[in-house]
Amino acid sequence: EVQLVQSGAEVKKPGESLKISxxxxxxxxxxxWIGWVRQMPGKGLEWMGIIYPGDSxxxxxxxxxxxxxxxxxxxxxxxxxxxxxxxxxxTAMYYCARLLRAGISNWFDPWGQGTLVTVSS
Amino acid sequence: xxxxxxSPSSLSAxxxxxxxxxxxxxxxxxxxxxxxxxxxxxxxxxxxxDASNLETGVPSRFSGSGSGTDxxxxxxxxxxxxxxxxxxxxxxxxxxxxxxxxxxxxxx
Numbered sequence: 630e631v632q633l634v635q636s637g638a639e640v641k642k643p644g645e646s647l648k649i650s651x652x653x654x655x656x657x658x659x660x661x662w663i664g665w666v667r668q669m670p671g672k673g674l675e676w677m678g679i680i681y682p683g684d685s686x687x688x689x690x691x692x693x694x695x696x697x698x699x700x701x702x703x704x705x706x707x708x709x710x711x712x713x714x715x716x717x718x719x720t721a722m723y724y725c726a727r728l729l730r731a732g733i734s735n736w737f738d739p740w741g742q743g744t745l746v747t748v749s750s
Numbered sequence: 751x752x753x754x755x756x757s758p759s760s761l762s763a764x765x766x767x768x769x770x771x772x773x774x775x776x777x778x779x780x781x782x783x784x785x786x787x788x789x790x791x792x793x794x795x796x797x798x799x800d801a802s803n804l805e806t807g808v809p810s811r812f813s814g815s816g817s818g819t820d821x822x823x824x825x826x827x828x829x830x831x832x833x834x835x836x837x838x839x840x841x842x843x844x845x846x847x848x849x850x851x852x853x854x855x856x857x858x
Contacts, residue, residue, distance in 0.1 A: 740793040
């Protein structure tokens with residue numbers, strides 16, 4: 630079974646750093662892009678960026694470029710999303726999702742269960 | 751950037767009703783559009799890819815249509831388990847993605 634399992638909920642203070650993870654199993658982790666999506670409380674889905682674990686090629690949404698860093702460790706089939714200095718506005722649920730591609734067609738499936746990040750003083 | 755305008759933002763319908771959600775792109779995106787369902791407290795789930803292709807295992811009461819800039823998502827006969835928020839999502843060949851604002855579907 631293809632699965633993405635994310636790390637647990639985090640409570641942090643403004644200015645702290647954080648790295649959350651997304652571990653893939655049941656498929657060749659290095660052969661599929663992994664994307665990250667933010668969902669702020671009560672709001673919609675926002676695409677943040679995507680990484681190809683095979684060679685760490687990474688693309689960012691202009692809205693998130695410079696705000697977060699996406700990385701991957703293919704030796705342990707894990708992708709990461711990290712912040713160097715959190716803000717209260719980073720409080721959100723964060724999802725990872727595998728990108729499936731067929732020619733130019735592509736879609737996200739499956740999704741991880743989500744990691745809730747709370748930033749509060 | 752391509753903008754996606756999804757409407758309505760919320761919708762209340764009765765069991766058995768036909769429900770329609772629309773998504774409009776700010777420019778021609780061919781059929782590069784997917785639809786997701788997000789139930790409360792859960793991760794999104796793919797329902798339809800490439801505007802009209804039903805994902806394996808998804809009930810046939812769900813369907814999608816459209817191309818270019820105008821797209822439609824339809825539930826032919828609303829069931830209680832369809833209560834969720836639905837999102838359209840466009841993609842391109844540069845691996846850039848945009849979601850619609852979402853439509854929250856409730857039972858009347």
